[in-house]
Amino acid sequence: MIIEEEQIKEMRREFIDELQNIDDDSLDETFKTKLRHAKYRFLSLVYPYDRTITELPDDRARGWQTECAIELYKLGDDDNYTSYSENGLSWSKAKAGLSQDLLNELPPAKAGVPI
Secondary structure, eight states: OOOHHHHHHHHHHHTHHHHSSTTOOTTHHHHHHHHHHHHHHHHHHHSTTOTTOOSOOSHHHHHHHHHHHHHHHHHGGGTTEEEEETTTTEEEEOGGGOOHHHHHTSOOOOOOOOO
16 A cells, blocks of 8 residues: 555655755655645545545555646646746636646546535
């Protein structure tokens, strides 16, 4: 089972240039926040009508969570924009602010009755 510490280490490896070394824990709180946001995005996209599910189902979902958290960190405050134009003031948003490649990895949403 993938645990949060492993996810944070993977995120550290991804951003080693910013951290200077793999043991630098200065961004860990930010990484934990991004992992939490990624978890909620997974749950809201896969289980849109079932708010009783509060944990990710398996390691595959936790792997997606890690990839999503990395993408969210890279996007920074622009997490809902996929393109931007300066002079024409044109912005485009993706579903949940994520890349289409990442969204394509999700299982189909579970059907249900809205509450």
